[in-house]
Each structure stands twice: as structure tokens, then as C-alpha cells.
């Protein structure tokens with residue numbers, strides 16, 4: 304486990320420029336309209352404000368580095384953390400606007416110094432390593448409340464290990480397990496039990512519906528949209544999974560023989576936060 308100290312983020316753009324909030328999916332469009340990437344601030348900016356056509360990406364105030372009520376010690380380290388089937392698509396990214404997600408992800412990466420808070424690795428484009436924002440949830444099985452407790456910066460390799468079910472259905476279970484083993488130092492035996500326990504927990508949590516608590520966002524001024532009705536989430540998840548960008552060659556190929564015997568994980572959800580906020 305590596306908890307990074309908060310990192311100071313540039314408070315102001317270069318002289319004469321204005322920062323924008325450009326969702327990753329809209330970066331090419333913004334660039335075509337005149338937006339330029341500021342590598343120091345790791346953020347798109349208007350180089351000669353006001354530029355016609357860039358107003359739709361006008362930057363909003365930063366969200367605080369510590370969200371109200373957020374617990375940055377909650378869920379430290381790397382572990383399999385599959386989203387219950389009945390919770391799919393109640394994640395943060397699907398509940399806020401793309402611009403708000405951009406603000407949140409930028410805060411998460413910035414306070415972590417653009418490093419992974421699980422393995423400590425930094426950005427490395429040449430090696431295909433990028434940062435992704437992941438949500439840590441607390442599930443109260445007594446009240447049925449799924450509460451967002453923390454946002455965490457994970458590298459794409461740690462994020463894949465976290466979503467082991469998704470890794471499995473996209474043919475990357477070996478990759479995910481090898482990374483989990485390397486980062487945590489777990490033995491094959493320990494990995495087996497860890498995956499088995501995570502699968503049991505996933506099955507139990509998937510057997511019920513959950514009420515979403517996003518108060519750490521609402522108290523920070525982010526307005527969530529209404530998530531899909533609980534009874535519609537599994538079907539929506541299945542549709543999205545079929546459209547997942549990564550094909551699933553040999554759903555559980557390699558799952559055996561990696562020290563986890565014949566243990567097969569449940570299928571997991573599509574990635575919740577792939578590469579958001581990076582140019």
C-alpha cells in the first residue's frame with residue numbers, strides 16, 4: 304500500500320490563458336475549436352480568451368482536495384473490489400455530468416501527484432500506464448445503503464486487478480492476477496482465498512438492491528443525476544458489457560493454473576472510469 308501525500312496543484316493557468324473543463328471524450332473537438340493542452344497544469348486551456356466556441360467548456364471552480372466527509376484512509380491498498388451486480392451503473396461517472404467528472408478526476412489525480420495510490424507508480428505513456436479514478440464504496444448490509452467514501456487514483460493495471468470480474472470477461476484475468484500478486488506480495492494460496500472471499504461477497508451483495516449515498520459529492524457542490532432504477536441496472540449493465548471495447552477471447556482462459564486452481568470469478572461490470580481526464 305502506498306498512500307501519497309497531497310500534492311500542490313497549479314492554482315492558475317499560464318499568463319493570459321484561461322483553464323477549461325474538457326471531458327476526455329471531447330478533447331479532439333475542443334482542440335479543433337482552439338483549445339490547447341497545458342502540460343504543466345495537465346489541463347486544457349483557452350490560449351486567447353475569449354475564443355468563440357470554447358465557452359461550453361468554461362472552467363468551473365475546483366472541487367476541494369478533500370471532499371466533505373471523505374475518508375482517504377478507507378480502502379487503502381490493492382484488493383479485488385467488484386461492484387455488485389445490482390449496483391452496476393450507479394457509479395459516480397454515470398451519475399454526474401462529464402464536466403463534473405472531469406473536475407473530480409482532475410482533483411483526484413492532482414492530489415495524488417499523478418501517481419497510483421495503490422502501487423505508487425507514476426504516469427508512463429511509453430509503458431501504457433495511465434491514471435484512472437476509482438470509487439471506494441462502503442456497503443451497509445443492515446441499512447442497504449451504498450455510500451461513496453473515497454475517490455482514489457489508480458493506475459490502469461491496479462484498476463484492472465480491482466475489477467477482476469471485468470478482467471475475466473475481457474480475457475485479462477491472468478494479467479490482473481499477476482499484477483495483484485506482484486503488488487501485494489500475496490502467495491498463490493493467499494490469492495486464491497482472496498479471490499474466493501471477494502466472489503462470495505459479490506454474490507451476497509448482488510442479491511439485493513442498494514440505496515445510493517453520494518453526500519460527499521453533493522456536499523461539495525456536485526449535483527448528481529438520478530441513477531437508473533435498481534431493477535433496470537442489471538439489464539443496462541449486460542448491454543454495456545456486450546459493447547465493451549475490449550473483446551473477450553476465452554472468457555476464463557488462463558484463470559486456471561495461476562495458483563487459483565479452478566476458482567472462477569463472477570462476471571464483473573464494465574470499467575467505471577477508463578482514463579478520464581487525460582489528454
Ligand SMILES: [Zn+2]
Nearest residue numbers: 419422458461
Ligand atoms: Zn497501480
